[in-house]
Amino acid sequence: MFQQLQEKRTSLAVIGLGYVGLPVALAFAEHFSVIGYDINVDLVKELQGNKQYNSETIIFTNEAAALSKASFFIVTVPTPVNKYNVPDLGPLTIASTQIGKALKRGDYVVYESTTYPGCTEEDCLPILEKCSGLTLGKDFKLGYSPERINVGDTKNTLQNVVKVVSGSDEEALQEIAQVYSLIITAGIFKAPSIKVAEASKIVENTQRDMNISLMNELSMIFDKMGVNTFDVIEAASTKWNFLRFQPGLVGGHCIGVDPYYLTYKAASLGYESKVIAASRFINDDMAKYVARKIITHVLRTTNEPKVLVKGVTFKENVSDIRNSKIVDTVKELLAFNIKVDVEDPFAKQEDVQLQYGLKLVENESDDYDAIVVTIPHDAYVNLDENYFITHTKPNALIVDLKGIYRNKINHRKYWSL
Template structure:
């Protein structure tokens, strides 16, 4: 129907599923500047373990590459690069700027560009003026909703917001033609800034809700109350919102609040609440660390096993992992500390000396669970780990 050659810029957690989805319908170019990432994907290996080898066989003569000149024939660009922060918590726009710079050297009039990365309201328009003002191109924003480790809410079946500026009917038809091949459920917004705002508040809301449960967990510990029982009772009220406590890491929740905070501050509003979740969730790392050290001293622990190092359950990634921070701190003590995470990717296992298999759990004086991987339920129930002196799991992994 249309002569469309899509390109996905950035093949990480967001870009790879987007590329694989499009590649089923069109010849698609998957571009990433990371040579190693490109090579592993060409070898049918996703180090994030989100996709199996069989998922990575390409269709429609599609291509995975790090060569910029491969983008010259493309006419529909989808940007899925990370949006991190600097050490001072200011937005780090270098990946986005780099992606736009690469596209600007290959783009033609009437080409279409969509950003999927999490940004602050107004950034899509800023990028258009900065990189594409000399071209007659069309830009839009469709916030990514990829949830790593989640096999239920996939790109195919989630609700996808698609926002774009005023454009000719033919351009609108092309946009919807592409995005309806990506997701079954499309919501159209005529405001790019509203869509940008909606994405960033999704993540801030979750960060704050988890932080509230983390704070209640810490208060229950101080009051010698059973947190699980407290929540069980609270859930009997019909409108109680149930969230689980836990370490909050990764590349979304710990980062996105600072994007909105920064733009609000630059517009003269000193946000008082949106960073509250960041303070509490970061505090949990040290709270848990102190709890573990107290248990070690009380029970004269000599050999310790830390289970679950990835930044969240059922995910192979250890980037921005608070559990990894705890492990590093405990390794500085005089305790014999080992770590076990069968989900973590092999590169991280090797880099941080983390075991993928444990044959004998009985040799450890204390086993600490930091992340609730599904596989732990099977492993620990099989070994009947219920001795409170031997097993420490603040998040109730065995429930």
């Protein structure tokens, strides 16, 4: 397979051209003929018209029939949860069905989408076999290689992060490893099984979720003591083995979602998660906890409170607003008839309006009862106290979720996690 791809006698297809799929497709296009496929017509048109991506080695399409020209398929579709935090395998099911219809003898299918251990072989494989009429091992190969794309990270890029790969048999493992080794300079780690590879990804994010939940719980405890959590972290960090996790709202497409896949699978096997579930509960409730602190302050000071929220993306210096937890804070404030202005230099107005029904403001007022700074965008880091004085009433509250302005606010009430 590797030689066929290298000699461009067949193509590699990437199914799903989001924050994971597009970088993967572009990286492979430097070596192979690539088909970039997505069901989003507008996205495909945008990619087709982008001169930066124009190349003889890659085509972008929303036509499923084009997949028949490929022999190596990489699945990078979203794996969300529904409103009940139950895994939504819809995108994976659709992708598997489309690939199954295009699958031929000798083909390879590799999943990168984050999911629970067993999903690739127990949920996706039966669809591939049913739609293709082919049999794993005898007719085609299967693999799993968890994505490790970190949106907005210019240091830990696709190429310089070790890539975990796995295969349905030894031959599949070696071929898949060889294919990925062309675009990964940091090296390849060969997992002993597909389930191990699936588990490795979900554990990465679950571990981080649990560590942040600990800091969030400590933050709530320290708040009752009048102790600043970031002061505590700074002091504790002088010990060599202290892990410098910080409290905060846990949103985005990974940490706030992936642990639910693991607890869901555990429950299906008769095990009710305790530690992981508790961590999820703490982190999911933090947005309302922040809202309650703001509500308690502003309703004591005015009958018509007005709050400015600075930052709606889930992390600093990116435009990604998926699963932004500050939106839950905003909705809680709105439920108490508090006027809320939302501002973010990176978020796109149309995305915020479509996904959350919120409008971004361009001009800030000078009479806010509270300002909430959610994330350390570059545009926020250097704001001085004069900025907050200029835009607030004298008895206003400055909420600094990431401790950016610690020990810098003297003429307004200050609070951070």
